[in-house]
Amino acid sequence: MSSRATDPVIHTRRLVLRRVRPEHDFAGMHAVLSDPAAMAYWATPPHDSADQTRDWLAAMAATQPREGDDFIIEYQGRTVGKAGFFRFPDIGYIIDPALWGQGLVAEALVPVIDRAFTLHRLEQIIADVDPRNAGSMRLLEKLGFAESHRAQATLLIGGEWCDSVYFALSRESWPARTA
Numbered sequence: 001m002s003s004r005a006t007d008p009v010i011h012t013r014r015l016v017l018r019r020v021r022p023e024h025d026f027a028g029m030h031a032v033l034s035d036p037a038a039m040a041y042w043a044t045p046p047h048d049s050a051d052q053t054r055d056w057l058a059a060m061a062a063t064q065p066r067e068g069d070d071f072i073i074e075y076q077g078r079t080v081g082k083a084g085f086f087r088f089p090d091i092g093y094i095i096d097p098a099l100w101g102q103g104l105v106a107e108a109l110v111p112v113i114d115r116a117f118t119l120h121r122l123e124q125i126i127a128d129v130d131p132r133n134a135g136s137m138r139l140l141e142k143l144g145f146a147e148s149h150r151a152q153a154t155l156l157i158g159g160e161w162c163d164s165v166y167f168a169l170s171r172e173s174w175p176a177r178t179a
């Protein structure tokens with residue numbers, strides 16, 4: 001899918017968030033999606049082929065405005081991850097492990113969450129996190145999400161059953177913030 005004049009582009013202090021451009025984003029996203037550290041608690045195992053990443057990028061590009069609102073994260077001109085909604089109301093994010101711990105994903109998610117509540121009028125945003133994923137849970141709590149419940153053996157990933165901790169953020173509890 002080529003970019004359209006109406007496609008949103010969000011500038012935060014350090015990042016540019018924009019719609020996926022499959023050819024352009026392939027190398028950056030394949031590096032992240034095939035990285036065992038980045039994918040340790042993802043819903044699928046690390047990508048072991050280029051085609052897997054191409055399919056993933058095509059699915060992201062095919063997301064319709066009523067279905068989701070997903071963004072590629074660009075940092076210093078490089079494609080380094082993604083943040084947003086592949087399907088409402090589930091939020092998802094991933095970034096190059098070399099960039100972890102600098103507040104970059106929190107910075108990306110503030111305007112994305114803002115759009116979800118103000119533009120897309122979601123009542124609630126939810127996140128499904130592996131209980132071992134301390135970084136993701138800390139990130140969500142920092143953004144105001146609260147744990148709603150837990151469930152065991154929710155996902156079979158690479159032959160291993162994984163558990164889920166569910167987090168939720170309601171529109172009422174989202175304070176006015178700026179990116």
Ligand SMILES: CC(C)(COP(=O)(O)OP(=O)(O)OC[C@H]1O[C@@H](n2cnc3c(N)ncnc32)[C@H](O)[C@@H]1OP(=O)(O)O)[C@@H](O)C(=O)NCCC(=O)NCCS
Pocket residue numbers: 037038039041042093094095096099100101102103104105106107128129130133134135136138139142
């Ligand atoms: C989870 C992830 C997106 C966090 O990205 P990030 O840019 O490092 O997050 P931030 O720097 O904004 O950190 C948010 C908070 O989490 C904390 N944090 C980050 N990684 C952590 C870890 N491994 N353990 C504990 N806390 C951690 C940070 O210190 C920060 O809290 P603080 O401000 O109180 O210090 C990133 O680690 C990632 O891409 N993981 C792989 C993909 C993934 O698991 N996605 C989520 C699926 S549910």
